[in-house]
Amino acid sequence: TYGKERVHELIGKLKGEFISQNVIDNDPFSDEFEELIFPPYSIKEIGGAKIGIIGQSFPFTSTANPKKFTKGWSFALRHESLQEYVDMLRKEKKVDCIVVLSHDGFSVDQELAKKVKGVDFILSGHTHDPSPEPIIVNDTVIIISGSHGKYISRLDLDIKDKKVVDYSFKLMPIASHLIPADKAGEDLIAKWYKPYDKELNEALGTTKGLLYKRDTFYSTFDSLIGMAIQDEMKCDINFN
Incomplete structure (x- = not known):
């Protein structure tokens, strides 16, 4: 917002x-x-x-x-x-x-x-x-x-x-993988990410399966976050 x-x-x-x-x-x-x-x-x-x-x-x-x-x-x-x-x-x-x-x-x-x-x-x-x-x-x-x-x-x-x-x-x-990346956009994103390289590339753990996000649909990453919160807060049910 x-x-x-x-x-x-x-x-x-x-x-x-x-x-x-x-x-x-x-x-x-x-x-x-x-x-x-x-x-x-x-x-x-x-x-x-x-x-x-x-x-x-x-x-x-x-x-x-x-x-x-x-x-x-x-x-x-x-x-x-x-x-x-x-x-x-x-x-x-x-x-x-x-x-x-x-x-x-x-x-x-x-x-x-x-x-x-x-x-x-x-x-x-x-x-x-x-x-x-x-x-x-x-x-x-x-x-x-x-x-x-x-x-x-x-x-x-x-x-x-x-x-x-x-x-x-x-x-x-849109077949985004077939569209050439915008150089100016890539450079700007790299500039913004640069100060946080260490934190963003720190390995926190390893999963056996693929973690992915699918917007408003079910995704394994959403499920992981929900289960992690559930475990940390010691609650029985989480709503995703």
Whole structure:
């Protein structure tokens, strides 16, 4: 977690837009009290079609992190305001398609698709799940494309008479071992790691099996950490 100042600093360097309809100023002494922190949506004209994109930030940010990092900002699901933006983009801005760019998490986005009407696609993040096929909830198509640059997704839309009549989706894994490393990036990482070479290369033990980490899925390294904590704390059960 970076904190509000660092977030604004990074967004200032972003070569793109940062949008979110569910982060609000809740500092009663602020001039922006109860106003949105970020623009809620963006409209893109692509291939002759008008696409409305609404941002949805992780709604539990303030409870999943130390309060000091988000003090003065309010995070929530805010399905009611999301529905208002969907309706406004349809009726006033005359968009042909509505996409929600979401960091809710896959299970929460499934509920979003049930409660908010008129969303064509949800590009779902946070839980890091990849799925080669879209998941359809009511009339909303949910796309989940993994994380950490492991995949690239392609979504092609066929739009006629102000609505999506067909689409195609492809999830493509990135063969990172075939892509040449970026020299500047490698040098920077080596520079950061250099002061800790001794600690990072100290042998702490030997395992008979392979220890690996697989993001949100089960992994042997997660299992080892859980068992080590369980042994140290003398408890009967650990939740990974």
